[in-house]
Amino acid sequence: MSQSTVDAIVIGAGNHGLVAAALLADAGWDVLVLEGRSKPGGAVASRTIDGFVVDEFSSCYPLGQASPVLQSLELGGHGLEWLDHRPSLTHVSDADDELGSAVQDSPEATAAELDQDHPGDGEAWLKMFSGWRRVREPLLDALIRGWPPVRAGGRLARTLGAAGLLDFARFALLPSDRMGEEWFGGRRAREILAGNTAHADVSPLAPISGLMGYLLAMLAQDVGFPVPRGGAGALGEALASRARQGGAEIRLDSPVAGINVAEGRAAGVRLADGSEVRARRAVVADVSATSLYGDLLPDNAVPAGLRARMERFAWDPPTLKLNLLLDGEMPWRAARARGAAVVHAGLSAKELIGWHASIATGKVPPRAFCLVGQMTTADPGRSPSGTESLWAYTHLPRVPDEAAAGVAAESLGNIEAMFDELAPGWRGLERDRWVQSPAELEDANPSLVGGAVGGGTTQLFQQGPWRPVAGLGGPVTHVPGLYLASAATHPGGAVHGGAGYNAARAALRDSRWWSRPVGTATTKAQLMLQRREPNY
Numbered sequence: 001m002s003q004s005t006v007d008a009i010v011i012g013a014g015n016h017g018l019v020a021a022a023l024l025a026d027a028g029w030d031v032l033v034l035e036g037r038s039k040p041g042g043a044v045a046s047r048t049i050d051g052f053v054v055d056e057f058s059s060c061y062p063l064g065q066a067s068p069v070l071q072s073l074e075l076g077g078h079g080l081e082w083l084d085h086r087p088s089l090t091h092v093s094d095a096d097d098e099l100g101s102a103v104q105d106s107p108e109a110t111a112a113e114l115d116q117d118h119p120g121d122g123e124a125w126l127k128m129f130s131g132w133r134r135v136r137e138p139l140l141d142a143l144i145r146g147w148p149p150v151r152a153g154g155r156l157a158r159t160l161g162a163a164g165l166l167d168f169a170r171f172a173l174l175p176s177d178r179m180g181e182e183w184f185g186g187r188r189a190r191e192i193l194a195g196n197t198a199h200a201d202v203s204p205l206a207p208i209s210g211l212m213g214y215l216l217a218m219l220a221q222d223v224g225f226p227v228p229r230g231g232a233g234a235l236g237e238a239l240a241s242r243a244r245q246g247g248a249e250i251r252l253d254s255p256v257a258g259i260n261v262a263e264g265r266a267a268g269v270r271l272a273d274g275s276e277v278r279a280r281r282a283v284v285a286d287v288s289a290t291s292l293y294g295d296l297l298p299d300n301a302v303p304a305g306l307r308a309r310m311e312r313f314a315w316d317p318p319t320l321k322l323n324l325l326l327d328g329e330m331p332w333r334a335a336r337a338r339g340a341a342v343v344h345a346g347l348s349a350k351e352l353i354g355w356h357a358s359i360a361t362g363k364v365p366p367r368a369f370c371l372v373g374q375m376t377t378a379d380p381g382r383s384p385s386g387t388e389s390l391w392a393y394t395h396l397p398r399v400p401d402e403a404a405a406g407v408a409a410e411s412l413g414n415i416e417a418m419f420d421e422l423a424p425g426w427r428g429l430e431r432d433r434w435v436q437s438p439a440e441l442e443d444a445n446p447s448l449v450g451g452a453v454g455g456g457t458t459q460l461f462q463q464g465p466w467r468p469v470a471g472l473g474g475p476v477t478h479v480p481g482l483y484l485a486s487a488a489t490h491p492g493g494a495v496h497g498g499a500g501y502n503a504a505r506a507a508l509r510d511s512r513w514w515s516r517p518v519g520t521a522t523t524k525a526q527l528m529l530q531r532r533e534p535n536y
Contacts, residue, residue, distance in 0.1 A: 005278040006030040008507065009269050010248075010286065011256045011296070014042025014447065015064075016485045017286030018239035018250075019500030020507075022073060024282075025246030027508055032277060033248055034269065036255030036446070041236020042286070043445055043453065044495055050432065052325045052383040055232040057445060057453065059373045059391065060342055061495050062088075062219035064235065065226045068137075068145055069497035073242050080238035084224035085378040090340040091191040092332065093348040095421050100334035100343075101188035103220040110221060118186025125189060132218040134159060135168065143215075144498035146505070147474035147490045172211040175203075179210035180349055187348065192217055194352050195344030198369060200458040200493075201316040201395065203356040204349070208460050225342045227378045235495070259283055259296045259482065266482035269296075282481050282507040286500065288447045288455065289313060289468035289488035292477075301479060306530035309469035314462055316493070317359050317395040318404075318438035318451035320411050325432040326388040330374060331425045341378040345370050345392075346418045362397045364407055368414035370394045387431070392419075396438065398450065408437045447486065454494075455487025464490060471529050475503035476519065478527040483507055 008024050010017045013035035025031045039045055043057035064070055065082050086105035101117075104110045107129045115122030138159055142152035157165050174182070176197040180190035197204055197213030204213075219225075228234040240250055258270040260278075268278035285292050293302050293310050329338060337343045346369040347355055358365040370392040375382045383389040392415055399407050412435065419426050436444075438451020447455070456462055465473040468488045475483040485503030487493040510519030 004276070005280060006032045007280050008032070008282040008284060009034065009277055009279045010284045010485075011259075011269065012042060012286030012447070012486070013037075013040040013240065013250055013252075014286045014486065015044050015236070015239060015495045015497050016487070016500030016503070017042070017284065018236075018243050019069060019073070019497035020284045020286070020485050020504040021243040021248040021250075021500075022239070022246055023501065023504035024284075024507065025243060025248040029281065031243070031246075031248040033243065033250040034254045034256050034271065034277070035250065035252050038252050039233070039236065040240035040250055040252065041233060043448065044232050044236040044239075046231030046233035049434065050325065052387070052389045053231040053375070053381075054323050054325075054389060054434065055373070055375065055391065057232070057441070057448070058495055059232055059375065060225040060227055060378075061235065062216060062223055062225050063144075064495040064497075065223045066140060066219055067496040067498070068141055069501040073239075073497075075235070075238040075242060078238040078241035078245070080235055081229040082226040083229050083379050084226045085341040086224060087336055087340045088220045088224035089192075089195070089342040089344060090334065090336040091188075091195040091344040092334040092337050092422055093191060093346065093351070095333055097334050100332075100336035100340075101191045102336035102340065103192060103217070107221055114184075114186065114189045117188040118184065121184045121186045121189045124183050128183060128214075129218060129221055132214075132222065136218075136222070144491050144496050145501055147502050173207050174210035175205050175207060176209040176213045177204040177349070177353060179214065190349040191344070192220075194349035196220065198344065198352055198356075199371065201454065202459050203360065204353050206459065208463075212458065225378075227341070227375065229379055230381060256296065258298070259285070261298055261301045261479060265480045279481070281511055282483060284483045284485045284500075284503050284507065286447075286486045287488075288449055288486060289484065290449060291446065292484060292488075297479070303478065303527065303530040305532045305534065306469065306478065308533040309530070313468055314457040314459070315398070315450060315452040316454035316457045317398060319393050319441060319448075319453050320396055320408055320415075320438065320451070321391060321393040321436040321441070322412065322415055323434040323436070324388075324390045324392070324430060325383070326390055326426070326429040327431050328386060328429045329377070329388050330372075330390055330423050331429070332423045334422070337422075339377065341374060343372040343374065345372050345422055359395055359397045362399055364397060364410045364414070366414075368394055368411065368418040370415055370418065388429075396451070404438065455492060458492055463492065467492060469530075470534065471526055472522060475499065475506045476522045476526060478523060478530050480520070480523050481510075
């Protein structure tokens with residue numbers, strides 16, 4: 001299908017771009033995906049180092065496995081196999097804990113261990129999980145699929161009733177620390193909640209942080225922290241295969257340098273090699289918000305108000321990732337950590353409050369907290385028998401460029417010290433390592449600006465109608481025919497395909513004569529909102 005004119009151009013073969021390509025191709029559109037890297041998947045990729053499969057960016061996908069968007073694509077027919085190893089996660093905060101706080105293979109098993117820590121916490125866990133089962137489908141639909149989430153919100157209201165909806169709304173707004181105190185009396189359940197909250201960049205004292213911890217904790221019990229058999233790249237390849245099945249073409253090593261706008265409409269793209277491709281119907285951009293509005297669009301196509309609002313765009317913190325090739329399992333003191341797919345390591349629930357505060361105020365936390373993935377434990381084929389392919393990542397404070405290397409080095413030393421405390425003897429197992437600094441993450445994937453893996457902060461002020469900037473939210477931009485389909489827009493970070501789904505739906509809606517007026521009105525409203533600079 002290599003040609004100079006197609007129905008839709010998708011910029012970027014990340015999970016959202018590939019989902020959008022698959023859905024548009026399924027609708028009969030000619031779709032061309034242009035990807036700057038030499039492999040599809042974006043931040044869903046892996047490589048092999050001396051027989052060890054190492055995930056380059058993301059790795060475990062509870063939201064991906066549970067996502068109604070990815071489920072609808074039936075990726076199992078394209079080689080994807082999810083592996084759900086239990087315990088799905090264990091939290092370890094100090095060297096005196098010889099067990100760890102674990103999410104086991106059944107709610108009852110998890111509850112039994114929580115009850116041993118504090119009588120009553122097991123019953124509270126079962127109550128929380130029962131409530132999760134009740135809201136699971138409408139909540140995931142509301143969070144991932146569709147913007148604004150009117151239908152899914154209606155389903156949630158019908159499921160819960162008026163009083164139940166009010167209670168759930170309060171629950172969803174709770175800070176994580178408060179949620180832990182209201183629901184549990186012991187350390188273990190609170191640590192499970194707090195550790196899951198730390199996947200985002202929201203303080204445990206901030207509104208909606210509880211919802212983030214709750215969502216991942218319940219998914220850990222429900223679907224686990226599953227990994228694709230063979231590496232994260234297997235998910236990227238499955239998404240690419242699914243897009244190609246519908247007829248989409250994916251061109252690798254084809255970075256896009258700019259978006260062409262003609263007569264006020266997105267008309268195509270210009271590649272780095274100088275060639276151009278025209279788009280009859282849509283340009284879908286799976287790129288960062290700063291790249292779209294600061295680099296790809298012509299200056300005269302970006303209103304002053306939008307440019308001013310983008311100057312306020314807030315990134316999530318930089319990420320430092322340490323990949324270890326070990327000649328044996330990680331020798332954790334805590335028994336539950338030794339067999340877990342994921343370990344939240346280094347700090348207690350209360351200590352995580354200070355950890356977030358240090359990062360937010362530009363300081364390296366004195367003690368490390370890490371998310372640790374034990375990939376061979378979760379998927380035995382990831383490395384030779386008797387070895388472990390392990391990664392650990394932590395957030396860093398955002399500092400001036402000249403200080404970044406020092407911050408990364410200090411934080412790496414803190415990670416090593418934390419491992420010395422919680423897994424003594426690990427240094428003797430190290431065969432090799434690969435350290436990915438924030439700058440190296442961005443070099444490998446330009447969407448990870450400054451090493452930010454979430455596409456922008458997940459704090460409340462930059463969610464929903466404020467993502468990426470104050471406006472209407474969702475994929476529709478102020479340029480007709482141009483749609484944003486990345487973590488920079490709702491639903492935000494993580495691998496779930498939601499932004500790609502929403503962008504494809506919007507493009508298809510705008511192509512139909514009976515629904516086109518909705519899209520036209522939305523685009524005009526976006527333009528009107530973004531013309532003037534904000535007064536507040």
